[in-house]
Amino acid sequence: MKRLVDWVDARTDLRRAINVALFEPIPGGARWRHAWGSLLVFVFFLQVVTGFVLWTAYSPSTITAWESSYYLQKELGGGWLIRGLHHFSAQAFMVVLGLHIAQMIVFRAYRAPGEIGFWAALLLLPVGMALSVTGWMLPYDQNGFWAARVPLNLLAITPGVGASLRELALGGADASHLTLTRFLALHAGLLPATVLVLLVLHRRSRWRQIRRVSTGEIGRASYWPDQVLRNALLWVVLVVGLVGLVWTLGGAPLGAPADPSATYSAARPEWFFLFLYQFLKLFPGGTEVWGAVVIPGLVLTWLILAPFIGKTRGGQRANVIVLGLLAVGMLILTIFAWREDARDTQFQMAKAAAKAQSERILTLVDAAGGIPPAGALSLLQADPLTQGPRLFAQNCSGCHRYQGLNGLGQPVEEGASAPDLYQFAGRAWLTGLLTPSEVDSPHYFGGTAFAKGKMVRFVKRDVAEFNEEQAEQLRRVILAVSAEADLPWQKEIDAQDEAMIIAGRELIADETMQCVDCHKFHEHDYEPSAPDFTGYGSREWLTAFIQDPAHERFYGKRNDRMPQFGLEQWITPEAMGLIVDWLRGDYVPQPDRD
Amino acid sequence: MSVPKPSFNPTGRRPFLIRLGAALLGFLSLLIAPLAGLFVVTDPLRRSPSAGHRVKIGALALFGEKDPPRRVPILAARQNAWTRDKEARLGAVYIQRTGPDTVRALSVVCPHAGCYVDFDVEQDRYLCPCHHSYFGLQGQVVSDRSPSPRGLDELEVEIDGNSEIWVVFQQFRSGIKEKVPLG
Numbered sequence: 090m091k092r093l094v095d096w097v098d099a100r101t102d103l104r105r106a107i108n109v110a111l112f113e114p115i116p117g118g119a120r121w122r123h124a125w126g127s128l129l130v131f132v133f134f135l136q137v138v139t140g141f142v143l144w145t146a147y148s149p150s151t152i153t154a155w156e157s158s159y160y161l162q163k164e165l166g167g168g169w170l171i172r173g174l175h176h177f178s179a180q181a182f183m184v185v186l187g188l189h190i191a192q193m194i195v196f197r198a199y200r201a202p203g204e205i206g207f208w209a210a211l212l213l214l215p216v217g218m219a220l221s222v223t224g225w226m227l228p229y230d231q232n233g234f235w236a237a238r239v240p241l242n243l244l245a246i247t248p249g250v251g252a253s254l255r256e257l258a259l260g261g262a263d264a265s266h267l268t269l270t271r272f273l274a275l276h277a278g279l280l281p282a283t284v285l286v287l288l289v290l291h292r293r294s295r296w297r298q299i300r301r302v303s304t305g306e307i308g309r310a311s312y313w314p315d316q317v318l319r320n321a322l323l324w325v326v327l328v329v330g331l332v333g334l335v336w337t338l339g340g341a342p343l344g345a346p347a348d349p350s351a352t353y354s355a356a357r358p359e360w361f362f363l364f365l366y367q368f369l370k371l372f373p374g375g376t377e378v379w380g381a382v383v384i385p386g387l388v389l390t391w392l393i394l395a396p397f398i399g400k401t402r403g404g405q406r407a408n409v410i411v412l413g414l415l416a417v418g419m420l421i422l423t424i425f426a427w428r429e430d431a432r433d434t435q436f437q438m439a440k441a442a443a444k445a446q447s448e449r450i451l452t453l454v455d456a457a458g459g460i461p462p463a464g465a466l467s468l469l470q471a472d473p474l475t476q477g478p479r480l481f482a483q484n485c486s487g488c489h490r491y492q493g494l495n496g497l498g499q500p501v502e503e504g505a506s507a508p509d510l511y512q513f514a515g516r517a518w519l520t521g522l523l524t525p526s527e528v529d530s531p532h533y534f535g536g537t538a539f540a541k542g543k544m545v546r547f548v549k550r551d552v553a554e555f556n557e558e559q560a561e562q563l564r565r566v567i568l569a570v571s572a573e574a575d576l577p578w579q580k581e582i583d584a585q586d587e588a589m590i591i592a593g594r595e596l597i598a599d600e601t602m603q604c605v606d607c608h609k610f611h612e613h614d615y616e617p618s619a620p621d622f623t624g625y626g627s628r629e630w631l632t633a634f635i636q637d638p639a640h641e642r643f644y645g646k647r648n649d650r651m652p653q654f655g656l657e658q659w660i661t662p663e664a665m666g667l668i669v670d671w672l673r674g675d676y677v678p679q680p681d682r683d
Numbered sequence: 684m685s686v687p688k689p690s691f692n693p694t695g696r697r698p699f700l701i702r703l704g705a706a707l708l709g710f711l712s713l714l715i716a717p718l719a720g721l722f723v724v725t726d727p728l729r730r731s732p733s734a735g736h737r738v739k740i741g742a743l744a745l746f747g748e749k750d751p752p753r754r755v756p757i758l759a760a761r762q763n764a765w766t767r768d769k770e771a772r773l774g775a776v777y778i779q780r781t782g783p784d785t786v787r788a789l790s791v792v793c794p795h796a797g798c799y800v801d802f803d804v805e806q807d808r809y810l811c812p813c814h815h816s817y818f819g820l821q822g823q824v825v826s827d828r829s830p831s832p833r834g835l836d837e838l839e840v841e842i843d844g845n846s847e848i849w850v851v852f853q854q855f856r857s858g859i860k861e862k863v864p865l866g
Contacts, residue, residue, distance in 0.1 A: 151763060235798065239813060242797035246858030253728055261727045262854065262865040263773075266764035350756035350772030354801055354812035369796075370814045370830060377795065377830055377858060435801065436812060483755060487747050502804055503749055652744055659742045 111313035115299060119315035122196060125189045126295055127320040128327065130288055132182045135328070137281065139175035144277055147227065149269035152464035154229035155346040159454070159465065162343050173335030179224060181331060183217050183361050186210065194395060194412050197405060198298065204396040206294025209287040211392050216283050221359060223276035229269065231443060234347035235356030239366075243381045264349065345446035346465045354439035357430070364422035367429075388415065449475060449679055456677040471663075474679060477671020480664050485510070488536075488650070506536035507651065513672055514574035514626025516582075519567045525553040538649040543607060544619065551603070566602050569593025574626030578674045597622065609642075620644060631669045635660075735839075735853035735864070736760075740778055743846040746786065751804050752779035752820070754791060757852045776838060776850055777802065777809070779820065788838040788850045789822045795831040797857045809835060832860045 098104040115123075146165055148157040161168040190210050193199045199207035222240050225233035245255040260267025310316070335341075358366050365385075372380035391398075391411065398404040430436050446469075453468040454460055461467055469475050481489075481496030488507035495501045509532045512518050521527045528548040529535050539545060555563060572583045572590045583590065597604045604610065609617035620643045624630040633640070636655030639648035654660050660668075670676055736759040746753065754775050761771035777789045777800075789809075791799045798813035808825060809818035817826040822835035839851040856863045 152766075239796040239798065242857040245856060251858075252856060256727055257725065259727075260764070261730070266766065267727070270764075348772060350758070350775050352754070352799060352801070354799070356798065356813065366814075370828075372830055373828060377832070381858075435803075435810070439812060479756075483753055484741075484745060487745065487750055500804060502751060503747070652742065657742060659745060 111317075112311045114311050115316060117299075118310040119312075119319055121319055121323075122192065123299065123316060124320045124323045125185065125192055126292060128323050129182070129185050129189055130292065131320075131324045131327070132178050132185055133281075133284060133288060135174065135178040135331075136182060139171045139178065140277060140281070142171045143175055144273075147273070149227070149273040150266045151229065151264070151269065151347075152462075152466075154227060154269050155343075156460050156465055158228040158230070158343055159460070162340060163451075169340035170332075170335060173338065173340035174331055176341030177331050177334050179221060180359065180361060181327065183221070186213055186217060187361075190214070190392075191412055191416070194399075194408050197399065198295070199396040200399055201396070203294055203298040206291045206298065207396055208393060209291035209294065211389070213284060213287050213291075216280055216287065218362075220276060220280045220284070221362070223272040223280065225359075226264075226272050227269065227276060228343060229347045230344035231347055231351075231353045231446065232342070232344045232356055234264070234349075235353045236358050239356070239358070243369075243377075246378050247382055248378070264347075343447065344443060345450045345469065348466055348469070352439075353443065355436065355443040360423070363426040364419040367422040367426035445679075446475070452677060452679055471667075473667050473670035473676040476664075476667045477676075480660070480668050481510075481671065484654070484660055484664070485668070490532075493532075504536060505531045507649075508533050508537070510672055512674075513631075514571060515576060515579060516567060516571045519571055523548055523552055523563060523567065525549045538647075547603065562596050562601060565589050565593035566596050566604065567593070569597060570622055570625050573622060573624050574630075574673070575628075576626070576673055576675075617641075618645070618647070626673070628669055628673060628675065631672065632665055635665050635669065735851045736773070737841075738850055738852045740776070740788075740848040740850050743780070743784070743786065743842060743848055746778060746780040746848075748780045748782070750780060751807070752777040752787075752789070752802050752809075754778075754802070757850075759852065773852060774854065775799065776852065777835075778848065778850075784842060786840050786842065786848050787821070788840045788848075790836040790838055790853075790855065792836070792854060792857065793831060794833045794836060794855065794857050794859075794862075795829075800835065832858060833862065836862055 094104070143161065146157060146161050146168065148154065158172075161172055163169070190207075193203070193207050193210065218240075222237050226237040227233070241255055241258060244258070245251045247254065256262060258268075258271065259265070260271050357363070368384075369377060369380045395408050399408050449472070450465055450469060453472055454465065457468055478491075478496040478498075481491060482499070486495035486501055488505065490501065490505045490509040490511075492511040493500075493509060522533050525548050527533060529540050529545045534540050534542065534545055552563065568583075568586055569590045570593070571579065572593075575583075594610075596602050597610050600606070604622065607617060607619035608622045610622040620634070621630070632655075634643050637653045638644050638651040639646070639653055644651075652659060655662065655665055736757075738757050738759050740755050755778050756775045757773045758770045759773055761768050761773060763771065775791045777791055779787045779789075781787050793800050793811040793813065793816055795811065795814055795816050798811050800809040800811045800816075800818065802808075803810050807820065809822070810816075811818075811831065814830045816824065816829035816831035818829075818831070818835050819825045822837055824831055824834050836853075836855045838853060841849045841851075843849060854865045856865055
């Protein structure tokens with residue numbers, strides 16, 4: 090063994106370098122405060138290792154980025170742990186770096202010959218931020234996509250080159266495959282390489298400085314093992330803390346796949362960026378270049394000059410005071426950002442909606458047995474529970490309501506001019522329709538041309554006078570009509586009440602209830618003047634209705650203002666199907682996780 | 684050990700040529716790969732800006748004259764680097780009927796930092812959830828505290844013979860006072 094070491098040493102002179110590095114006595118002895126720099130290197134080491142492992146399973150494109158992140162998080166053994174470690178040690182890097190820079194100022198380590206080391210640490214700040222922003226985008230989930238948009242657009246307001254820089258970063262005017270390939274090349278290639286160079290510069294400079302500073306006492310402590318022991322203890326505390334954090338939180342969050350056309354109002358930057366984000370709010374229209382570029386630039390300039398300021402009389406004190414003010418300012422801005430969000434009900438709603446979306450996509454992937462080649466977004470786009478409310482709000486809520494709202498849970502100012510379609514054709518909905526006090530309320534026909542029509546008249550005049558036996562018959566008729574809809578959520582009770590449903594059908598067909606005076610029901614001879622009861626509320630019936638409500642099977646010439654959505658090609662057949670399935674509750678159910 | 688005498692005169696013409704040649708050749712050979720790389724990486728900057736997509740929104744009758752603005756997603760064909768999306772989700776617009784035959788279309792993108800604005804039905808104004816800019820129904824900035832440098836960007840609208848609304852969908856640079864289309 091020794092011969093081998095000798096052989097290598099003779100060709101590389103390694104032994105001398107190692108001796109100098111590890112075994113020379115450190116002036117002033119081993120110190121806890123010397124361990125911070127090594128902690129920075131250690132966190133970078135964690136990042137490189139976990140990042141490399143993530144890289145082995147990540148695929149950068151708009152239809153595979155989220156999908157491979159999902160695979161990493163949910164399928165690959167231990168993938169969630171590695172991803173979580175990468176996520177949280179990235180934050181640790183920024184924290185350790187910030188504290189280290191403050192420490193260098195307070196302990197005067199930035200003074201000659203430490204300037205270059207100090208500057209290297211300063212440069213790590215923007216490089217670390219760039220790593221953060223590129224890192225958010227890579228999983229291509231809603232939060233990352235939207236959170237990365239803001240710094241990219243702020244980059245664009247840098248005078249002169251800003252717009253070109255943004256376009257270069259995105260690989261075009263907007264996010265595409267190229268954005269992800271470029272971000273990955275930056276995030277896993279150029280930026281970490283820059284960090285490595287800066288860390289080496291920083292460590293070399295610090296090294297030189299620690300050796301040069303003579304404090305009088307030359308102890309016997311050397312780097313190995315005295316200083317390394319302190320370093321390693323700090324490393325252990327950090328890594329145990331990080332693993333504990335990942336374990337308790339179940340890893341890093343993964344939201345729903347990015348969708349540039351969907352609403353996303355819950356985007357916020359990482360917590361250590363919040364102060365900058367809050368700071369930007371202080372600058373009204375047209376002046377944000379001050380908040381985003383000029384003032385941060387001035388702070389950075391002061392930091393760069395700090396080693397020289399520190400040499401002047403009172404300079405050190407001034408530096409520490411400015412540093413203190415900065416720290417307090419950052420803290421206050423961060424607290425304000427948190428408090429504002431906590432009080433902002435719209436933001437809290439958006440956050441809850443974002444969480445629901447991220448849970449929904451997991452359910453959909455499970456239900457589909459995996460992600461289709463077109464990507465996870467295609468699952469969300471074909472999901473009635475996700476798209477139904479949006480399409481309803483967009484196309485139907487001008488007249489109809491859903492539980493009194495617009496489908497997305499928002500109120501509508503104008504009164505409804507068409508029925509509320511929540512649980513349309515369900516037993517409760519039909520029972521309400523046949524209740525004299527409700528039939529001409531805005532919930533049913535109140536807002537329509539039928540408010541004074543035959544149906545309303547029948548309910549208000551005849552049904553109001555029903556005796557007990559007739560009321561019981563009406564109940565069976567309601568069950569029978571509702572069963573025509575074949576609603577998924579009514580399947581069980583429909584099966585239970587089969588006898589009553591059959592009885593109801595007979596009551597309709599034998600004209601006891603007068604339904605068939607106007608409505609058609611399966612085979613019947615009369616000329617119908619009201620919507621067909623055959624398959625009432627079923628998928629086929631509803632689709633045909635939206636296709637053309639003025640068809641003679643439905644309202645014919647009596648049709649009020651409802652457009653012929655399908656016939657006029659106002660909405661696509663797919664959109665129609667999504668609305669119908671959503672109204673009928675015909676989709677993969679979303680389990681409650683509360 | 685004696686130091687060997689330099690075999691040539693360091694101030695002569697030949698050494699100058701050697702230095703020049705070494706520096707020049709070394710520099711040039713180092714330059715080729717980065718320059719070629721730079722050319723590839725800056726390719727997006729040399730693409731001509733698109734004039735915007737003409738996109739069908741839907742029937743005029745779908746938007747009531749008293750209705751608040753409604754957000755409509757924009758689906759259009761788009762070249763996404765090496766894939767061609769026939770129906771890519773490019774973004775969204777707010778559509779509001781302003782008269783019998785007129786419609787206003789506003790981009791949902793906040794001109795401040797590019798977040799999507801929400802419409803607040805109760806207050807009758809647009810609100811950006813990111814940095815709290817407020818915009819009125821015409822898209823104008825309404826609060827002194829709004830950080831947005833300009834109002835919401837209005838998009839060109841056409842109503843064709845079948846009473847269908849078409850919008851020229853375009854995105855604009857954020858963070859500046861002027862409305863400059865993005866490439």
